[in-house]
Each structure stands twice: as C-alpha cells, then as structure tokens.
Amino acid sequence: MTSDSSGAGLLSRRSRExxxxxxxxxxxxxxxxxxxxxxLVFSHGWACQGRFWRPQIEHFANTHRVVVYDQRGHGWSDRGHTPFSSSVLGDDLEAVLRAVVTSSRKALVTGHSMGGMSVMGWAAEHPESVPLLSRGAVLASTGPSQLVSRSTLIRSPRRFRASLERAFAAGLAMAGPEMLDTRFNQRLVKYGTMGPHASADVVAECSEIVLRCPPAVRGMWGRVLATIDVSKGVDSLAVPTTVIVGSADRLTPEVHSTDLAERLQQRGQLHDFVVLPQIGHMINMEAPNDFNEAVARLDAATEKG
Structure with a gap:
C-alpha cells in the first residue's frame, strides 16, 4: 500500500496513526x-486515498488545519479483520475525529462519495458525537442508498434493467485484476467518474489514484456499496450541511443529492445545495474552485457560530 500527497509537499505536513x-x-x-x-477533516471515496484532496489541501492549508485520512484498506491504512460495512466507515471517522478535534475547535467534515457515506454512517452510529465533534458537514457526490439502481453508468431498455443491475452489483464486488495505468484504463476512469470536459491532467491524476487501489480492497468495499443504506444518518446529521454534486455524475447522479437536500431542508439543516453543470463524480478535482468556494461558505458560516 502506498500513500503520496504529491503536489502538497511544500506545505507543513504531519502524519500520525x-x-x-x-x-x-x-x-x-x-x-x-x-x-x-x-x-477541516476530509473523507475520501471508494478506491481513492488521502491525496485525492490535494486541491483542497493546497487551498486551505495556509489558513486552516487540514486533516485527511486513508479509508481502511486504502493507501497506508490497514484493512483490519472486521468485515467491511457502513458501520465500520462510521467507526473509523469517529476515531479520526476523536483524535484530531480539540476542546476549542470542532471539525467541518467533508465526505466525497463513499466518504459522504462515512459521514452519514458516522451520524447513524454515533449521533451523540455529531454536535460534539463537528460544526458542519459537506456531502459531495454521494447518496445514502440505491447506488446500483440509480446509477446511470449503464443505460438499457427497462426489460433488461433488472438483470444488468444484478450484474453491476456483482461486478462491484469482484476483486478483479490489477489495473495498470494505461490510456485505455484512463478512458474507463474518465467515463465512469468525470464529466465530458475534464482536462487531461485531471484524468491522469484521478486515474493514477484510482488504479492504485488494491483489487481485493476495491472488491470488498464494492460489495458493501452494492447494498449500502445509511439513510438513518441523514436525520442524525444535526449540523449545517452543504450538498454538492455535478450534473454529469454517473456514479451518484444528481437525484441522490436532490433527495438529500430536501430531507436536510425539512429538518432545517441544509446550508447550501450546489449543482455544477457538466461536472462528473470527481467534483473536487474537476471543479476545485467551485468546490472550495462551497466549503469556504459553510466554513465561514459555522466559524461565526
């Protein structure tokens, strides 16, 4: 396993377990x-690692304390012996927050994709910790459930949809082979995770991160994502929350974020709902300025109390 936050090397950096x-x-x-x-605490998604947050580290580290971590099995984090599950995602985030939050500084917690599910899983498993450890949350390119049935990666006539969804779910759970960082695999990563206008540099950087994920870990977490349901955590997320998504997201389409925003609005916890046109799943890499501005607005609002 490797972890490399290249691009952020000139900033003050400290690592810990x-x-x-x-x-x-x-x-x-x-x-x-x-x-x-x-x-600021950032939780990355499936098949990524802490370096996925490079644009946010570079933007915020001059004025903030920025914490990123590798989800278990990713980067330098161990897999452990507990079966992967949504509750494990929540427990891991709880442990990180307990380690970095101080008596005077609560965290603004941002989760992308599976990292957003970590935030919702954390709120479901540790509802008492939400107001104690956090001052706000950002749910980016994520959804609480129905990931397979709502994905638009595979378009098909309705009569074939059920069988293709079963195949898609099974494919998520497959370890598969090592995926080399080839031009073909980069095209696959772009199709699945980025919008039509993503730059070559962003495609290359995202592909290098995703393709580095160990196949067994990719399959083990894919099996969890095929049936995950952290909906309970949405109602326990009792802090101001921003929801952000790209309109070209195929993995967790806009409908997930619309539902999240409506549910948070009903509970009086929605701070902002941002939809970025023609941006795909890797929203913080593909549109870093818009993404950072959304985080900064919530940061400013919650810092004022």
Missing part, C-alpha cells in the same frame, strides 16, 4: 496550521 474501534490502524495526515486554527 489513529486506532479505530476494532484496533485497525488508520493513516492520518495533517497540513497547515496548528491546533488553534479552524479544523
């Missing part, structure tokens, strides 16, 4: 200012 509830070792990196600075 955090033990999750079951003793699994999680790799955590901190950038920027010290404990007195506003705290």
């Amino acid at each position: 955090v033990l999750s509830t079951d003793g699994t070792r999680l790799f955590v990196e901190e950038y920027g200012l010290g404990d007195d600075a506003p705290l």
